[in-house]
Amino acid sequence: MATLKDVAAESGLTVTTVSRVLNNRGYISEETREKVHAAMKKLNYRPNELARSLSKQSSNTIGVIVPHISHPYFAEMISNIENVASKKGYKILLCNSKGTDQKTREYLEMCTSNRVAAIILFSAGVSVEEFSGSNIPLITVERFLENGTASIECDxxxxxxxxxxxxxxxxxxxxxxxxxxxxxxxxxxxxxxxxxxxxxxxxxxxxxxxxxxxxxxxxxxxxxxxxxxxxxxxxxxxxxxxxxxxxxxxxxxxxxxxxxxxxxxxxxxxxxxxxxxxxxxxxxxxQPIKEMATEAVTLALNAVEGRVIAKRTLLPVTLVERETT
Amino acid sequence: MATLKDVAAESGLTVTTVSRVLNNRGYISEETREKVHAAMKKLNYRPNELARSLSKQSSNTIGVIVPHISHPYFAEMISNIENVASKKGYKILLCNSKGTDQKTREYLEMCTSNRVAAIILFSAGVSVEEFSGSNIPLITVERFLENGTASIECDxxxxxxxxxxxxxxxxxxxxxxxxxxxxxxxxxxxxxxxxxxxxxxxxxxxxxxxxxxxxxxxxxxxxxxxxxxxxxxxxxxxxxxxxxxxxxxxxxxxxxxxxxxxxxxxxxxxxxxxxxxxxxxxxxxxQPIKEMATEAVTLALNAVEGRVIAKRTLLPVTLVERETT
The missing domain is CATH 3.40.50.2300 (Response regulator)
Structure with missing residues (x-):
């Protein structure tokens, strides 16, 4: 994979200049800009998100931990979360806890080590009371945790x-x-x-x-x-x-x-x-799955930005009458 | 989030020594080891996977691009892929292309920028012929791409x-x-x-x-x-x-x-x-969903390690007789 250095060498410019073009910082002549873009295209250069994330000490990633990915309820939740997160420029790191305490704890650790921006946790009977001390917002869905950042439930x-x-x-x-x-x-x-x-x-x-x-x-x-x-x-x-x-x-x-x-x-x-x-x-x-997913992502990102967010959010349910009654 | 430097300062040791303890490298006295672990615990330190990924120029992540997360077929595929990948120490970056060319291309770019180790692409009618030049293995499922690394299909x-x-x-x-x-x-x-x-x-x-x-x-x-x-x-x-x-x-x-x-x-x-x-x-x-998912992850990781892998893999199907016939 081509690096910033390769692009600089190819275009005959310094790394600093190439970086300024990439980040659109300071005055850059049209000729320089074109040189850089031509070199990027030739080398098939892609900006390194890992480097950006490391310098920010956080990635534009939300860890999503569910007990069963293929269960229709969780599949629809994940789909909606991915949709909302994607619109806000965030990616989804998907984890399947299989409903066990141990896997949930492992995934919480993994998300932390990978400096996710926030974690959305769907928990089926796990106790994660020990998850604390990290400054990563933890949003729980259908479960209230004393030491979580916020919880979302339906009524x-x-x-x-x-x-x-x-x-x-x-x-x-x-x-x-x-x-x-x-x-x-x-x-x-x-x-x-x-x-x-x-x-x-x-x-x-x-x-x-x-x-x-x-x-x-x-x-x-x-x-x-x-x-x-x-x-x-x-x-x-x-x-x-x-x-x-x-x-x-x-x-x-x-x-x-x-x-x-x-x-x-x-x-x-x-x-x-x-x-x-x-x-x-x-x-x-x-269950307002779409609204719950939207709320989970919104609360998570507001928490990332340091805003005060609701500790508990309760969304209403409705009855949909079809043929079985 | 505590850094390696913080752990060094807290334990009164150098960053190099702390790093040696973490990576289990060279001789370290029991006393030093205990000091470091105590400091890590006190500061709630977690190793930074981003830094490791950056130094390797690749993360232990597989990008998975599907057209519809909540469709039962894709939900089961994703679940099986996550399961196999997790056992091999890999994480899943989940992307929902909604079956459009544009979203698929955006996600291929995003996966590349984030230096995923490999990409597994489920494509519903998209043309990604332009995806090339990156050295990231691209495994396609139920679609053969000339410039893909390998494809997996059922019969x-x-x-x-x-x-x-x-x-x-x-x-x-x-x-x-x-x-x-x-x-x-x-x-x-x-x-x-x-x-x-x-x-x-x-x-x-x-x-x-x-x-x-x-x-x-x-x-x-x-x-x-x-x-x-x-x-x-x-x-x-x-x-x-x-x-x-x-x-x-x-x-x-x-x-x-x-x-x-x-x-x-x-x-x-x-x-x-x-x-x-x-x-x-x-x-x-x-459809042998579990086997196809296992094969996709296995081929992806073999490709990551530079091994020669099958260009096309065709898995057999069977008929399951139930009540509608």
């Missing part, structure tokens, strides 16, 4: 309430909530809370099924869902804590001869692209 | 053949292929070719529908699918060129009262997670 409590109210309005009288993983306290737990509060207030019978650990072994998870539906045969409304769980529930219902929405109505959570691709299309709680 | 021709043979075996006699975008010549075009070759050989009536441009406006795309099914009411077997298109086709069939698989059998392409989450579950051509 999970409201989401649970909306799901329960919708199912009750549709005439359901025996409700079931199928939650995701809950090993440590997470904002997502409030989905269950909001759901149950409404059920209690309206005197509606309700059950809850919790998964102990992430169930990647799909068949095992299907068995759990089947067992649940056998245990509560009178259930006529289900609130699943993600669109993926809702999709799996619809499949199990179909296998068991339970019709959706005639016998059981189903509401999901997230409103990923998957919700609209299912058959029947899924009624779900819409 | 799209075989995929189309397998889809046609399967539908014919299941008793279908009037077949339809719904292809994706095809503005420029792409390996994916061979899916249609393989499909039609088998139909011609077996004397099976077949139709093809091509989309002129990416149809993000979902409703418009549904209208196109509906119109197609109305135009060819006698079709009893459909080969969709992606799982997403297959999912949309199933939805349109349901709306039109066409039962899957009783009236129409459907085969997709990709075998993303979506295929197993649909109802009915999708029969599809399995």
């Amino acid at each position: 999970n409590l409201q989401g649970g309430e909306l799901a329960a109210m919708h199912l009750i309005e549709k005439g359901c009288s025996r409700l079931l909530h199928i939650s995701g993983v809950s090993e440590s306290s997470m904002p997502a737990d409030e989905r269950a809370e909001g759901f149950m509060q409404i059920c209690d207030k309206r005197g509606i019978t309700h059950y809850e099924v919790t998964t102990n650990q992430e169930q990647y072994d799909r068949e095992e998870y299907y068995e759990l869902l089947e067992h649940t539906l056998e245990t509560y045969p009178d259930v006529d409304g289900i609130f699943a804590s993600s669109d993926v769980i809702a999709a799996q529930t619809i499949q199990v219902c179909t296998r068991m001869g339970i019709r959706v929405p005639q016998d059981v109505r189903i509401v999901g959570f997230d409103d990923t692209r998957l919700a609209a691709l299912m058959q029947p299309q899924l009624t779900t709680i819409h | 799209n021709l075989q995929g189309g053949e397998l889809a046609a043979m399967h539908l014919i075996e299941k008793g279908c006699s009037r077949l339809l292929h719904i292809s994706g975008v095809s503005e420029s010549s792409m390996p994916a075009d061979e899916r249609a070719e393989g499909f039609m070759q088998i139909c011609d050989k077996r004397g099976i009536t077949h139709y093809e529908v091509t989309t002129n441009q990416e149809q993000y406006d979902r409703e418009e795309y549904y209208e196109l699918l509906e119109h197609t099914l109305e135009t060819y009411p006698d079709v009893d077997g459909i080969f969709a060129s992606s799982d997403v298109i297959a999912a949309q086709t199933i939805q349109v069939c349901t709306r039109m009262g066409i039962r899957v698989p009783q009236d129409v059998r459907i085969v997709g392409f990709d075998d993303t997670r979506l295929a197993a989450l649909m109802q009915p579950q999708l029969t599809t051509i399995h």
